[in-house]
Amino acid sequence: MSMSAQLPDAPVAPVVTPHTPPPDKPRGWLTFLMVPAVGALFLWMIVPLAMTIYFSFIRFSLLNPDVSGFAGFDNYLFLSQDSSFYPALVNTLIIIGSVLFITVVFGVLLAVLYDRDFFGKNVASLLVIAPFFVMPTVSALVWKNMIMHPVYGLLALGMRALGLPAIDWFGQYPLLAVIIIIAWEWLPFAFLILFTSIKSLDAEQKEAAAIDGANPFQMFFAITLPHLQRSIGVVVMIETIFLLSIFAEIYTTTSGGPGHSTTNLAYLVYSLGLQQFDVGIASAGGILAVIMANVVAFFLVRMMAQNLKGR
Amino acid sequence: MSMKNTTVGNWFWGVIGWLIAITIFFPIFWMMLTAFKTEQGAYSPDLIFMPTLESFRDVFARSNYLGFALNSIYISVGSTLLCFLLAIPAAYKMSFFPTPKTQSTLLWMLSTKMMPAVGVLVPIYLLFKTVGLLDSVPGLIIIYTLMNLPIAAWMSYTYFCEVPAAILEAARIDGASLWDELWHVLRPMALPGLSSTGLLLIILSWNEAFWSINLTSANAAPLTVFIASYSSPEGLFWAKLSAASVLAVAPIMVMGWLTQKQLVRGLTFGAVK
Numbered sequence: 001m002s003m004s005a006q007l008p009d010a011p012v013a014p015v016v017t018p019h020t021p022p023p024d025k026p027r028g029w030l031t032f033l034m035v036p037a038v039g040a041l042f043l044w045m046i047v048p049l050a051m052t053i054y055f056s057f058i059r060f061s062l063l064n065p066d067v068s069g070f071a072g073f074d075n076y077l078f079l080s081q082d083s084s085f086y087p088a089l090v091n092t093l094i095i096i097g098s099v100l101f102i103t104v105v106f107g108v109l110l111a112v113l114y115d116r117d118f119f120g121k122n123v124a125s126l127l128v129i130a131p132f133f134v135m136p137t138v139s140a141l142v143w144k145n146m147i148m149h150p151v152y153g154l155l156a157l158g159m160r161a162l163g164l165p166a167i168d169w170f171g172q173y174p175l176l177a178v179i180i181i182i183a184w185e186w187l188p189f190a191f192l193i194l195f196t197s198i199k200s201l202d203a204e205q206k207e208a209a210a211i212d213g214a215n216p217f218q219m220f221f222a223i224t225l226p227h228l229q230r231s232i233g234v235v236v237m238i239e240t241i242f243l244l245s246i247f248a249e250i251y252t253t254t255s256g257g258p259g260h261s262t263t264n265l266a267y268l269v270y271s272l273g274l275q276q277f278d279v280g281i282a283s284a285g286g287i288l289a290v291i292m293a294n295v296v297a298f299f300l301v302r303m304m305a306q307n308l309k310g311r
Numbered sequence: 312m313s314m315k316n317t318t319v320g321n322w323f324w325g326v327i328g329w330l331i332a333i334t335i336f337f338p339i340f341w342m343m344l345t346a347f348k349t350e351q352g353a354y355s356p357d358l359i360f361m362p363t364l365e366s367f368r369d370v371f372a373r374s375n376y377l378g379f380a381l382n383s384i385y386i387s388v389g390s391t392l393l394c395f396l397l398a399i400p401a402a403y404k405m406s407f408f409p410t411p412k413t414q415s416t417l418l419w420m421l422s423t424k425m426m427p428a429v430g431v432l433v434p435i436y437l438l439f440k441t442v443g444l445l446d447s448v449p450g451l452i453i454i455y456t457l458m459n460l461p462i463a464a465w466m467s468y469t470y471f472c473e474v475p476a477a478i479l480e481a482a483r484i485d486g487a488s489l490w491d492e493l494w495h496v497l498r499p500m501a502l503p504g505l506s507s508t509g510l511l512l513i514i515l516s517w518n519e520a521f522w523s524i525n526l527t528s529a530n531a532a533p534l535t536v537f538i539a540s541y542s543s544p545e546g547l548f549w550a551k552l553s554a555a556s557v558l559a560v561a562p563i564m565v566m567g568w569l570t571q572k573q574l575v576r577g578l579t580f581g582a583v584k
Contacts, residue, residue, distance in 0.1 A: 018405070018406055018409040018413065018472055019406060019407050019408075019409070019472065019476040020476075030404050030408050031404065033400035033401055033403060033404040034400070034401045034404050034405070034416070036396075036397045036400065036401070037397040037398055037400070037401035037420075037460060037464055038401065038416070038420075040397055040456075040457060040460060041419075041420055041423050041457065041460055041461065044423060044457040044460075045423045045426065047434075048431035048434040048435055048438070049426065049430065049431060051431075051433075051434035051437075051438075052430060052431055052433060052434050055433060055434065110331065113324060113327065113328050113331070114328060116321065116324050116328075117321060118321050118322070118324055118325025118328050118329075119321075119322075119325045119329075120325075120329070121325075121328065124328055124329050124332035125332070126568050126571075127332040127333065127335065127336035128331070128332050128335050128336070129567070129568075129571060130335075130336055130339055130564055130567075130568075131335065131336075131338075131339065132567065133514060133518070133560070133563050133564040133566075133567035133568075134339065134518075134560050134564070135517070135518040135520060135534065135535050135538065135559060135560060135563075136518065136520045136535070137520050137524075137535050137536075137538040137539040137542075138342075138538050138556040138559060138560055139338075140542075141538065141539075141541055141542060141552060141556070142338050142339075142341070142342045142552075142553070142556060143338060144542075145547075145549055145552065146338070146341055146342065146345060146549055146553075147338055147341070152354045154341065154356065157356050184335070184338070187335070188335075189578070192571065192574065192575060193575055193578070193579060196572075196575045231579075234579050238578065238579065241424070241425055241427060244427040244429070245427045245428040245429045245521055247428075247429070247520070247521045247524070247525075248520030248521060248524055248535065248539065251524060251539065251542075252538075252539050252542040253542070265429065266427075266428075266429040266521070269429045269432060269433070270429070270432065270525065273432060273433040273436070274432075274433075274436060274525060279433055279437070282432075282433045283433050283434075285429075286429055286430040286431065286432060286433060287430065289427045289429045289430045290426065290427060290430035292427075293425055293426065293427045293430065294425070296425070297422060297425030
């Protein structure tokens, strides 16, 4: 069997253990080395957030200096009554949910596929991760113009060659088109993480299961998937944080339209704050995004704390 | 399972694996191909054509491409250097002289990454406007430094932890100053790890498009913003869009391929090994 001849891959990132501090003399003074980094991050974390919170409770419009004073929860109320608010909230959730679903499902399947040995696997895996290094504005425009264009796009040419009517992706299914582009950008990320993780799966464990007569499906659900569980969690949480602020793809392809059909929370905040210059309401939208991110971050930090303790 | 069976299986899954890889890569391949077509030829799906550098020439002639590229370089390299300047001392302290608080400090640093950019867009925009940092290279350098600082600190920390502490201690006993110790002893040993960290930071800053689109326009716009300008009717010039995109993407993609293994460590904060 070829499998037993294979050496298990070395773990990509070795386990890290901090050094034991030298006992001879106290080196508390070295703490000054932390000051620049900790100070900068502290300001970065506190100042803008405090300002957003403050702005979200006052009346503040850049166009009209006369508008001022404490607003209470009015900004939040106005925001919730804005015709684009519910579409933006729903679109944000749809984008995050479907991109997560696509990238995790296909990421797991690809990782399992690339865990096998085949000709030129390393080169092929470079092609798979390539989209992650393409800047979002390039991805968005190449997909919109050259792939999804209703007349000259590759997909339209393919459909017509099959005798089917071409799809006007951004006219008929704008949100789906945006989701496809974002999923294409993030699938390589999920694949890279899950592929790294699957390589650390013990070859002996797989072999023992194979000898016991487990079929590929049983092996996948009993061994591979439980092993990947943690990495899937990491992918889901990191992607969620980034997907909450997805902006460039929408800005360059649809500008949130047609109507509000592709407006997400990030685009809504941009359009309220930097296009309509209503700082108060835009800030209320920003706070909403922060709250959503915090729910996710809570779990992510807890998981990484366990990881540090595990060392 | 006989040997023959395994070979056939590998061949079959190999074909599937390659088909998927080619499908995923195809938009990039298509963009590269279109970049070498004429503007008229760009609309036809021909695979065989007379390659021309016309579009590349046009990109340089009709737009200030070099200016945007330079901004991208200044911003990504500048923010990466500044990041290291802040992160390395902290990482040195945390890895070689850890205290009971070190782990929570690291976690706190990571937690600052969890702030969605859109949550602080409005105040950053107003702050920058007030102090004159809007549409300036230093402005974006500051933002990207703060954005990437947790990653830089975390990755430097993990690489420093792999350096044998005994060597540093020997240098200290021999009377090396803190600077000597950092520059002559630690730097050579940590250099491979730190350079891949640097490449990752450059990739992240180069491709960042939320802050660059919102905070720059004419003076400090990097390539992400320049490419976004093709979303106007100029987007119909596919060959030029492709040529400009290839130039913007190619160097970073090569860097990404070179650092893919360290990428996982940096992007997941060591949560995936």
